[in-house]
Amino acid sequence: xxxxxxxxxxxxxxxxxxxxxxxxxxxxxxxxxxxxxxxxxxxxxxxxxxxxxxxxxxxxxxxxxxxxxxxxxxxxxxxxxxxxxxxxxxxxxxxxxxxxxxxxxxxxxxxxxxxxxxxxxxxxxxxxxxxxxxxxxxxxxxxxxxxxxxxxxxxxxxxxxxxxxxxxxxxxxxxxxxxxxxxxxxxxxxxxxxxxxxxxxxxxxxxxxxxxxxxxxxxxxxxxxxxxxxxxxxxxxxxxxxxxxxxxxxxxxxxxxxxxxxxxxxxxxxxxxxxxxxxxxxxxxxxxxxxxxxxxxxxxxxxxxxxxxx
Amino acid sequence: xxxxxxxxxxxxxxxxxxxxxxxxxxxxxxxxxxxxxxxxxxxxxxxxxxxxxxxxxxxxxxxxxxxxxxxxxxxxxxxxxxxxxxxxxxxxxxxxxxxxxxxxxxxxxxxxxxxxxxxxxxxxxxxxxxxxxxxxxxxxxxxxxxxxxxxxxxxxxxxxxxxxxxxxxxxxxxxxxxxxxxxxxxxxxxxxxxxxxxxxxxxxxxxxxxxxxxxxxxxxxxxxxxxxxxxxxxxxxxxxxxxxxxxxxxxxxxxxxxxxxxxxxxxxxxxxxxxxxxxxxxxxxxxxxxxxxxxxxxxxxxxxxxxxxx
Numbered sequence: 001x002x003x004x005x006x007x008x009x010x011x012x013x014x015x016x017x018x019x020x021x022x023x024x025x026x027x028x029x030x031x032x033x034x035x036x037x038x039x040x041x042x043x044x045x046x047x048x049x050x051x052x053x054x055x056x057x058x059x060x061x062x063x064x065x066x067x068x069x070x071x072x073x074x075x076x077x078x079x080x081x082x083x084x085x086x087x088x089x090x091x092x093x094x095x096x097x098x099x100x101x102x103x104x105x106x107x108x109x110x111x112x113x114x115x116x117x118x119x120x121x122x123x124x125x126x127x128x129x130x131x132x133x134x135x136x137x138x139x140x141x142x143x144x145x146x147x148x149x150x151x152x153x154x155x156x157x158x159x160x161x162x163x164x165x166x167x168x169x170x171x172x173x174x175x176x177x178x179x180x181x182x183x184x185x186x187x188x189x190x191x192x193x194x195x196x197x198x199x200x201x202x203x204x205x206x207x208x209x210x211x212x213x214x215x216x217x218x219x220x221x222x223x224x225x226x227x228x229x230x231x232x233x234x235x236x237x238x239x240x241x242x243x244x245x246x247x248x249x250x251x252x253x254x255x256x257x258x259x260x261x262x263x264x265x266x267x268x269x270x271x272x273x274x275x276x277x278x279x280x281x282x283x284x285x286x287x288x289x290x291x292x293x294x295x296x297x298x299x300x301x302x303x304x305x306x307x308x309x310x
Numbered sequence: 311x312x313x314x315x316x317x318x319x320x321x322x323x324x325x326x327x328x329x330x331x332x333x334x335x336x337x338x339x340x341x342x343x344x345x346x347x348x349x350x351x352x353x354x355x356x357x358x359x360x361x362x363x364x365x366x367x368x369x370x371x372x373x374x375x376x377x378x379x380x381x382x383x384x385x386x387x388x389x390x391x392x393x394x395x396x397x398x399x400x401x402x403x404x405x406x407x408x409x410x411x412x413x414x415x416x417x418x419x420x421x422x423x424x425x426x427x428x429x430x431x432x433x434x435x436x437x438x439x440x441x442x443x444x445x446x447x448x449x450x451x452x453x454x455x456x457x458x459x460x461x462x463x464x465x466x467x468x469x470x471x472x473x474x475x476x477x478x479x480x481x482x483x484x485x486x487x488x489x490x491x492x493x494x495x496x497x498x499x500x501x502x503x504x505x506x507x508x509x510x511x512x513x514x515x516x517x518x519x520x521x522x523x524x525x526x527x528x529x530x531x532x533x534x535x536x537x538x539x540x541x542x543x544x545x546x547x548x549x550x551x552x553x554x555x556x557x558x559x560x561x562x563x564x565x566x567x568x569x570x571x572x573x574x575x576x577x578x579x580x581x582x583x584x585x586x587x588x589x590x591x592x593x594x595x596x597x598x599x600x601x602x603x604x605x606x607x608x609x610x611x612x613x614x615x616x617x618x619x620x
C-alpha cells in the first residue's frame with residue numbers, strides 16, 4: 001500500500017483550504033512536522049493561535065526547506081511568485097502540489113521554475129464554502145468531495161500514486177484530468193455560477209426602483225442563494241477570472257446567447273419554449289441528487305436546520 | 311383582537327402552498343370546515359389521502375359555496391379561469407385572496423369578475439421550496455416568512471385586518487405593498503434568480519466539450535445551488551415569466567448590461583473592476599444574514615446536515 005505519511009509537510013497559504021488540510025493532517029498524524037507559511041503576519045499569527053502547525057514562518061523559502069510535500073494554497077495569481085520563492089530551496093525528490101481552481105495557468109506559472117528531480121503535480125480539491133481565512137477551515141472538509149489531479153507529461157507515476165493516496169486519506173475521491181479540460185469543466189460548474197451570482201447581486205444593489213432593504217428583506221425567494229456564492233473571497237475569484245479567461249469567456253458567450261433566447265421567449269409570450277426549458281432542467285437536478293452531490297431535502301434542508309437551532 | 315377563525319375555508323389549488331395552508335389551518339383549528347378543490351382528479355385524490363381537508367371537489371364553484379374565506383393557490387396564468395368559475399357562487403361578504411408570485415396580472419385577471427360585496431385582497435406569501443404538489447407542503451412553511459398583501463382601491467380596512475391576522479396566525483410577518491411595486495421587487499429577488507438558474511442549467515446541458523456526467527459529478531462547486539432553483543415547478547414559472555413580463559424584461563436588461571461590463575473586464579484583464587464588484591457584494595450577504603433571512607452557517611449548513619444524517 002502506498003505510504004501517505006510524510007516527514008515534513010509545508011503548507012504555503014493557510015486560508016480555508018490550507019487550514020483544512022492542516023487540520024486533517026494533524027488529526028490523522030500524516031506528518032511528523034507541519035510548517036506553515038503565509039504572506040500576512042496577521043494570518044500567520046492566527047494560524048499559530050489555532051495551533052494549525054508545528055512551525056510558522058513568513059518565508060515560503062524557509063518553510064519548504066527539507067519538506068517532502070509542499071502544498072501551495074494561494075490565490076492562483078500568486079502561483080508564479082510562490083514558485084520563484086521556493087524553487088531553489090526545495091529538497092531533491094520533494095513533491096509540490098497546489099489547490100488552485102484553474103490548472104493550465106498554474107502550470108504555466110509554476111512548472112518552468114521547478115528544478116529537475118522535483119515532482120510537481122497540480123491538483124484541485126473541489127471543496128469549500130463561501131468563507132475564507134484560517135478560521136474558516138475545518139476537519140473533514142474534503143470528505144466525500146472530488147479532488148482533481150492534472151498531471152503534466154513529466155509526472156512520475158509513483159509520485160502521482162502517493163499524492164492520490166494522500167488525498168484519499170483526507171477522504172477525497174480522486175480523479176485525473178487533462179489541465180485544459182479541467183479548466184473547461186470548472187468554468188461551467190463553478191466559475192460561471194460564481195460570476196453570475198456576483199453579477200446579479202451587483203445588479204440588485206444598483207437598482208433605483210427597489211431599495212436595498214427590500215432586496216435584503218425578501219431575499220429568501222431565490223436571491224439569497226446567489227448572495228452566498230457572491231460572498232466568496234474576492235481575491236481568489238478575481239484571480240480565477242483572470243487566469244481562466246478563455247474558458248470563462250466561452251461559457252459566458254453561450255450563457256448570454258441562451259439568455260437572449262429566453263428573453264425573447266418572455267417578450268413574445270412563447271410559453272411553450274419556457275416550459276420546455278424549465279422541464280428539462282429538472283432532470284439534471286434529479287441526477288445530481290442521485291449522484292449524492294446534494295441532499296434532496298427541500299430548500300437545502302434549511303428549515304430542518306432552522307428548527308434544530310430554534 | 312381580530313378573529314382569525316372562519317366557518318368555512320375553500321382552498322382552490324392544493325400544491326405546495328395550498329397544502330401547507332391546509333395543514334396549518336387544520337393544526338390550529340382556524341376553520342370549522344376546509345373544502346379543497348383542484349382541477350386534477352389525481353391531485354384531489356392525493357389531498358384526500360393526506361387528509362388535508364374535510365371535503366373535496368373537482369368543482370371550484372361548488373367549493374366556494376358558503377365559504378367565508380377563499381384562497382386561490384394556482385399558477386398565476388389560471389387566475390382568470392378560477393375567478394370566472396367561482397364569481398357567481400361566492401357567498402356575499404366572503405373574502406377572496408390568492409398566493410400568486412405576480413400581483414398586477416392577478417388583479418387584472420380576477421378583480422373584474424368579483425361581484426360587489428366580495429372582499430378581494432391579493433396576497434403573496436414569500437415561502438416555498440423547489441418541490442411541488444400536495445406532498446411537498448408542510449406544517450409551518452410560513453413561519454417567520456414574509457407575506458405581502460397588495461390591497462386594491464376598493465379594499466375594506468376590516469377585511470384587510472382580518473386577512474393580515476390570518477397570515478400572522480400562520481406565523482408570517484405581513485407587509486402591504488402597491489401591486490406594481492411588488493412585481494418589481496419580486497422580479498429582482500425571485501423571478502430573475504430563477505430565470506438565470508434555469509438558463510445556466512440549460513447552457514450546461516447543451517455543452518459539447520463538457521459532458522453531462524461531469525457537470526453532475528462536480529456540481530458541488532457552485533452549480534448545484536442553481537440546479538435547486540431550476541428544479542422548481544415549470545408551470546408556475548412559465549406563468550410567472552408570462553405574467554410579470556415588463557418587470558422581468560427590465561431586470562433582465564439591467565442584468566445583461568452589467569454582465570457585459572463584467573465580461574469586458576475579464577477579457578481585458580481589469581482585475582480592479584472585478585475586485586471592486588466582488589467586494590461590494592459581500593456586504594449585501596452580511597446584511598441578509600443580519601436580517602435573519604439566512605443562516606450564517608457556511609455552505610448553508612449543508613455539512614452540518616450531512617453530519618447529522620450520516
